[in-house]
Structures are given as C-alpha cells and as structure tokens.
Amino acid sequence: MATVTISGVSKSFNGTAALHPLDLTVEDGSFCCMLGSSGSGKSTLLRIIAGLSDPDTGTVRIGERDVTRAPSEKRRIGFVFQNYALFPHLSVGTNVAFGLRARGIGKKEAHTRADRMLELVGLAGFGKRTPKQLSGGQQQRVALARALVTEPDVLLLDEPLSALDRKIRGEMQAELKRIHQETGLTTIMVTHDQEEAMNLGDSVLMLSHGRVQQFDTPETLYREPANGFVAGFLGAVPLGNGIIRKKDGGTDAGRATDTATGRTEIEIDGTRLRLAASTLTDGTPAEAVVMAERVALTPASERPRNEDEHEGTVTSLDFYGPFARAEARLGSLTVPAMMLSQHAHSIEPEQRVWIRIAPGGLHAYAAQEATRS
C-alpha cells in the first residue's frame, strides 16, 4: 500500500501533446477516479503510472520508490484492462495464479492463494473453467482477482466496467467499493462515466485535452465545478452569454431594499438570474450553465409566484422512465428542468409555470474560460 505521487509528468504522441505537465498525489488507501472523455489523456496517465508507457518528462513515485524508469513487472501494481485481457489458453485458476507463478511461487501455494482470491470476488469453485465459459462480468471479476492476488502496492483500473451492461456495471461498482474497503488498497480508476466516478471515487481528477480541469472530492466537484468544461461534463447545459451583476447588499442603485447581501446575478438578454457564489467581478462577460436537476417548475395555476421564481412557459416535456425532462421559455432563454416522472403529471406543454433555479444550480464562467480546454 502506498501513496502515488506524480510530478511534472507529460507525454506527447507524434508532436501532439496528450498530457501537459501535471502533478497529482493519490493518498495511501484512497480511491481516485480519473474522469474525462476519450482523448482527455486519462488512460495515458494511467498507463504511465503502470509503466506501460514512458512519460516524456516528470517522475512517478509509488510510496518511497521512484519507478519512473522501472519496467511494469517491477512496479508491484495490479492492472485491470477494459477488455479483461485474460489469458485465453489458461484456466481461470491458472490465470489468477499467473502473477504468483511468474514471481516464482510454487504451483500449490499459488493455486491455493488464487482460489482464496476467487472467493473474494465471488467466484469460488470457478477455477477450472476457461475464461471463454464466463460472462463479461465474471471475466472482469477474474481479472480483478488476478490483479489483487499478487498483493500490489496500487491497483490501477482502466475503464474496467465500460464493456459491461448497465445492470452488471452497478453490481460491479458495489463489488469494487467493497473490495476497496476490505483491502484498503490505493486504487486509481479511469472512467468516462461521471456517475461511476462520483460513486466510487474519494477524489475525482477531471481531465480534458491533457490538462487537469479539477481535482476534488465528488461533492465539491458537483457543487463547485471549477469551470464550464467540468460543469458541462457533469451535465450542466449552456444557458447563454451575459454580464455579471454584483450586488453588495444595497450599493446597487434602486435596489436598496434587497435583503440579501453579497449576491451575484447574471444578466442575459435582460433576464437577471441569481448565481452560485462566483469570483467573477461586476460587469464581466460570462457564460451561464444550468443544472437541469436543480430547476423546479410549478404550474402558475397552483399558487402565486414566490420572489425567487421567474415566470415562463413550458415548451416541451419528455419522459425517460423514472425521470422526465421539460424545457421552459424564460424571456429569450430556454431553461431545462429535470424531475422525477411522478412529479411531472401536472406539467404540460404551453402551460404557464413558475421557474425556480436553485442558486447552486446556476454557474457562470468568464466567457473565454467556458470554452477553454
């Protein structure tokens, strides 16, 4: 078990930068998810940690050891591949025992330990089968057992669940969580699925175009996305470009009666919307993004409008099983709203509604920053 420390690591392929120099520390025993879309550099970084790819610059340390120039086989890592990468010519048990046998441990002991590890991943008694006889989820469990049996210092997972179907993915997430808790192993997982990253990670490293966008706990990432890219990746929808309006509890002329102090708004095409805390200064051009799940629609016929609500008209309503997604027109803006389907029965197109955007659901980023990558 060990802390993984990456400093100044960069990598380019054929002159194109895949990773800009970056630093990262994954604490001993923690579960770090590297999140990003394809081409973000997340897999490149994982492969560099594993020694499957050499960094152009920088160092990789596992615990106290500088492993930058060490080959994979000497790093004491466990690696799980997206496509399982089981040895097709070996039985399940021999697959799991491989790492022990390669280190010169006797056949009998290796197989005993392999069987114990298969038990841990819920595949007791499967040792004599061949990988082909197992389902995708089972194969990935074998791959996990194979990586764990050598008692590595760090467990590296490269999109281990993305080849599995939705239901099994959920089960495997729970399994990974349980195994991480039981073993206390420093774990780094690459994924493009933000729910998976949020669910599993103690911390999430958000990457885009080879740069770190944000490195935080899942909760902070969700509540305070550092920039438009992160917000967008977490599902926020662009609302439009506007100007930041700061109000310092009454200095704003004509609105001296406003009870709130230090609140920030964004003005888009004449519509003023309250923002989550923002460091942007008054008058800055900014792009606003909204999280649809933090928008609430109430039919205007139900009750009078509250002060923090805006008047709008429903333009569309779509059902996605347990969830429903509506869009409402607010001045010239289109505001998305996500709700539980059971709450959508009172909403219908063309209806007049009160729109409430929770302050934490509306973020603004300086206009050029929103498109930066």
Add this chain to the structure above:
Amino acid sequence: MTAPSPLRRVGGSPRRSAGPALARTGLLAPGIVLLVLFAFLPLVALVITGFVNDRSQLTTENFAHVFSSGTYLRLLGRTLLLSFAVTVVAIALGWPAAWALARHVKPARRTMILGLVIIPYITSQLLLIYGFLTLIQAGGPISYVLTQLHLTGPQDSILYTPWANFLMLVYESMPTAVLVLYSAAESVSPSVLEAARTLGARPRYVFTHVIWPLSAPMVVVNFTLTFVQTVGAFAEPAVLGGPDGQMLGNTISTQISSGANDGFAVALSLVLLVTSLLVVGVVTALVSWTKRAQSGGPTNRLTAPPRPRTRARTPELTVARES
C-alpha cells in the same frame, strides 16, 4: 480444489442441426469430388504401382530395394534433415519479421509490405531459381562484391553445393512463414502481453508462458506447410545443388523421367510421404506438449466436465450469477 459444483457446463460447441445438412453437402461436394479425382485416386494408383511388378503380381520388392540400399536411405535422411533445417530457419527468420509487422508497422505500410512478401508466390518458380543462380554464380553480383572485398576468390561460389539449395529453399519458404506467423502474432492481443507484464512476468517468462502457447498452433501449421513442401523439392536441388546437394525429390524425378523403373520411384515417393508425415506428427506432438507444459495449469484436465449427479430432472443450471 473443493468444487462441489452441481453446475453443468453449457459453453460447449453448438449442436449441429439437421436442417442445413443439404446445404452442407452442396457446399462440400465440389471439393470432395476434386479431392477424390485428383488426390485420392492418384494415391491409390500410386500404391498399386508401388506394390505390383511388371508381371502384375503383388510384391514388396520395390520397398525392399529402397530399404536395402544405403544410398537411398542416406538420401532420404539428408532430405528430411535438410527440410527440417530449412523449415526451422524459415520460422526463426519469419517470426521476428511477422511480429514486427503486426506490432510495430503502421497499417498502411503493413499492407504494402505484405504485398511485397507475396511477390515470390506470384513469380514462376523456375524464374526464381534461375534468378538466384545468376545472383550467386561466380562472377555474379555477390561474388563480385565479395571478391572486391578480398573475402573470396573470383571463381569461388556456393553454386552447385548443398548451401545453394538450402538458401534457395529457405528463401522460397519465407512468404509462408511471414504470412502464417503474422496471423499468429495478430492473434496475441497486446493487452494480454501488457497484463502479463503488470503481473510481474519478465520478458522471457512472457514468451514461454504467453506468446509461445498462443502461437504454437500457427507454428505447427507453418511447420507442416513448409516442411511438406520442402521435402518434395526437386527443381532446386537439380538446378542449384550440384552432386552433393541432391534430394530425394529430384532423384525420384530422374527415375521417372528415365522411365527405367516406375515401381521403384513410386516406392521412394511413398517412403518419403510416410516418413515426412511421421516427422510432422512428432513435431506437432512435441509442440503441443511444450504448450501444455508451459501453461502449467489444470486446463488440459478440463476436457471431461463433471457429470451431473442425476439425470436432468431440474432444468439445466447455467453459471449466470449476474443475468
């Protein structure tokens, strides 16, 4: 291992249904007819010729002649040994090339290189042999360069020695080796190799325990194709080999074209056929033995799945924990 598993394996090979039997027959028929007409029947005719003498009597005298003659047995031994060496050298040269081609060459360039590899295939064999002859003869380009470098005299050449024959046969075997081993290299997934390394296996261990067992079937295919083809070579030794480079193939060819004794020539062919099949069989067994030995695990014992204890009263259980 404690496996009180009542689970029945369900993975096995899919059962053939009777429905497309007609289609199967239809598809196989042309091939079968061809094989019977041009391979099986000639072979029968060959066997008959070999065992029957001029007076239409059954006889083994042709074979007795083969086995009593030191000359022909030595020739047989030399042919098998030479073919074995040619095959092994071709595989040893072809494997790294095929591996590099499959792993380290860009796809576009790969197609071009594979195209170039095939050129000897689509060139007349005699043309290749005489081309090689011009290349290596005294006063030819190679001889010229070596002479200029004072490495050999102007009249030295390997032409008309067993070496000329050997090199030509290796050269002719290369396309097969590269193509077959290329597909072997492609069948070893890169992530499986990476997995082996992350599990602590050094390069040598990766080769003996992953690459070799996964490639062995194609190596056997390669061995069979090249060995069988080389054993039957007759033009190469006849043109290039000189007095010491003769093989059984061109001896048989001479015997038949001289018309002296067809029965004896046929006996030689049959002996060559059987012994080369034996060599192929032994090599195949040897390779699959090393493959199993290196795999180490109980894979090979898997062939007999545990029988269900009772006749299937319960519906067949599948292993799907997760479906």
